[in-house]
Amino acid sequence: MPRLLHIDASAVPTGSVSREVAATFVGAWSGPVTHRDLGARPVPHLTGAGIAARFSPGHEWTAEQATAAFLQDALIGELLAAEAYLFAVPMYNFGAPSTFKAWLDQILVPGRVSGMRPEDSAVAGRPATLVSVRGGGYGPGTPKEGWDFAEPYLRKILTEVLGLELQVITAELTLADTTPGMEGLREAAAVSRAAAHEAARERAQRLTPQPA
Numbered sequence: 001m002p003r004l005l006h007i008d009a010s011a012v013p014t015g016s017v018s019r020e021v022a023a024t025f026v027g028a029w030s031g032p033v034t035h036r037d038l039g040a041r042p043v044p045h046l047t048g049a050g051i052a053a054r055f056s057p058g059h060e061w062t063a064e065q066a067t068a069a070f071l072q073d074a075l076i077g078e079l080l081a082a083e084a085y086l087f088a089v090p091m092y093n094f095g096a097p098s099t100f101k102a103w104l105d106q107i108l109v110p111g112r113v114s115g116m117r118p119e120d121s122a123v124a125g126r127p128a129t130l131v132s133v134r135g136g137g138y139g140p141g142t143p144k145e146g147w148d149f150a151e152p153y154l155r156k157i158l159t160e161v162l163g164l165e166l167q168v169i170t171a172e173l174t175l176a177d178t179t180p181g182m183e184g185l186r187e188a189a190a191v192s193r194a195a196a197h198e199a200a201r202e203r204a205q206r207l208t209p210q211p212a
């Protein structure tokens with residue numbers, strides 16, 4: 001049974017659409033799951049000590065560098081130990097949450113995790129699912145077309161840096177239920193959310209053999 005690394009990045013513990021869609025995926029997953037909750041327990045930002053530790057042998061590390069290297073080792077070990085990935089990432093201020101970026105900065109160590117080409121990545125070819133959730137709509141012709149710097153960035157990193165076999169599941173317009181002026185978009189929001197749950201269930205079932 002393949003091990004899934006499931007990462008949540010919503011800062012909101014309940015009522016989070018990305019967490020709920022990810023939960024649907026995990027509910028349909030047959031296999032062990034490692035869960036990292038970046039909303040509840042953000043990882044520290046990459047520091048100068050963490051970068052320096054990558055370029056010097058362990059016996060030369062300061063205490064600060066050793067601590068930083070230990071954290072990178074733990075996060076990279078968790079990444080490498082999984083055979084599949086689920087990233088549940090909302091849009092914050094037109095990009096990915098800083099918690100998810102901090103995690104990427106910790107694990108993206110050239111020569112160890114990433115390489116010159118996608119196929120050189122230590123996790124190349126493994127299946128990944130990105131649950132991409134946002135309050136507004138960014139499709140062609142919408143007022144905010146071109147403002148989504150979350151999903152395009154994450155697609156690039158996950159496919160062209162980490163070399164993952166990626167499916168993106170999107171739920172948008174999640175603010176329609178609560179934001180004045182978006183009432184006319186509530187039905188579209190409900191359709192988008194229902195489709196995301198269905199896609200998540202199907203993807204998990206396709207990736208793992210189901211118990212009889």
Ligand SMILES: Cc1cc2nc3c(=O)[nH]c(=O)nc-3n(C[C@H](O)[C@H](O)[C@H](O)COP(=O)(O)O)c2cc1C
Pocket residue numbers: 010011012015016017018019090091092093094095133134135136137174175
């Ligand atoms: C701090 C913050 C910033 C946000 N920025 C945006 C944004 O720039 N564009 C957008 O469409 N929605 C934005 N939203 C709305 C979220 O993307 C939306 O509420 C989404 O459902 C959050 O994911 P979650 O439901 O999994 O918590 C923002 C929400 C928060 C809390």
